[in-house]
Amino acid sequence: MELETSLNIQGVIIPYIERKSPRSKHLSLRVDYEKVTVVAPKRATAREIREFVKANQDWILAHWKKLLEMQRQIPNRPYQDGEILSVLGQAYKLKILKADQKMIALRFYHEEKIIEIRLPEGLATEYQTEAIREILEKGLKRKARDIFQTKLNTFSIQMGVSYNFFRLKEQKTRWGSCSSKGNINLNWRVILAPEQIVDYLIIHELAHLKQMNHSADFWEVVSQYCPDYAVSRQWLRVNGERLRL
Ligand SMILES: [Zn+2]
Numbered sequence: 001m002e003l004e005t006s007l008n009i010q011g012v013i014i015p016y017i018e019r020k021s022p023r024s025k026h027l028s029l030r031v032d033y034e035k036v037t038v039v040a041p042k043r044a045t046a047r048e049i050r051e052f053v054k055a056n057q058d059w060i061l062a063h064w065k066k067l068l069e070m071q072r073q074i075p076n077r078p079y080q081d082g083e084i085l086s087v088l089g090q091a092y093k094l095k096i097l098k099a100d101q102k103m104i105a106l107r108f109y110h111e112e113k114i115i116e117i118r119l120p121e122g123l124a125t126e127y128q129t130e131a132i133r134e135i136l137e138k139g140l141k142r143k144a145r146d147i148f149q150t151k152l153n154t155f156s157i158q159m160g161v162s163y164n165f166f167r168l169k170e171q172k173t174r175w176g177s178c179s180s181k182g183n184i185n186l187n188w189r190v191i192l193a194p195e196q197i198v199d200y201l202i203i204h205e206l207a208h209l210k211q212m213n214h215s216a217d218f219w220e221v222v223s224q225y226c227p228d229y230a231v232s233r234q235w236l237r238v239n240g241e242r243l244r245l
Helices: 046-055 057-072 125-159 188-192 195-207 216-225 229-242
Strands: 002-009 012-021 028-031 036-041 084-087 090-099 105-109 114-120 166-169 176-178 184-187
Touching: 002 057, 002 229, 012 057, 012 229, 028 057, 036 046, 046 057, 084 125, 084 188, 105 125, 114 125, 125 166, 125 184, 125 188, 125 195, 125 216, 176 195, 184 188, 184 195, 188 195, 195 216, 195 229, 216 229
Parallel strands: 012 036, 090 114, 166 184
Antiparallel strands: 002 012, 028 036, 084 090, 105 114, 176 184
16 A cells, blocks of 8 residues: 655655555665655554654655755766666657768657667767657657647546647756647646646646646646646656756
């Protein structure tokens, strides 16, 4: 059994997962860049767990802040052969090879979870990283457009709403928007997040077709189709900055 919620420590909201394990003898605690996880023995009561978390809250907060700081310092990636890129939460391996061709080319192999990039043999080393980044962006935008479109169609039918049209955007701080005319914009970079985050975002924007605000009624609509929306929302706040090439 797993409980997903969030902690509020001195005003900082941290996604929180609680798990009971028949194998664990003591309460234990782990902080990673997405969440805090508490593993408890089967017999532990809710009160014991709550007290354990409370007793450790200063440590949790300090650790969480340290991880956030480390993430901010992640430099641009070099894009080497064998590197892993997360697309909709699936780990794709970059396969970079040189080929006797004039143009750079990219191909997804979904079953093997490989993104193959063929570089022209003559391409100078100093231009490689930028060329790879560019073609990756192009390929991911194409993929995002298809997937977002399909999901928009599926969810809009489920939710009984209809939107006007959809555009793919790139914004630094916005993930999506919905205008009063029913036009939906989605940020392509969300394709780099786990799939449940994409679903949440799409449900969020479609819910605006019922409620053009962020009122309690709006969140009620969102929660009907996305019960753990709070976790996804918080995930985006914490990890949004990392969703880039
Ligand atoms: Zn909104």
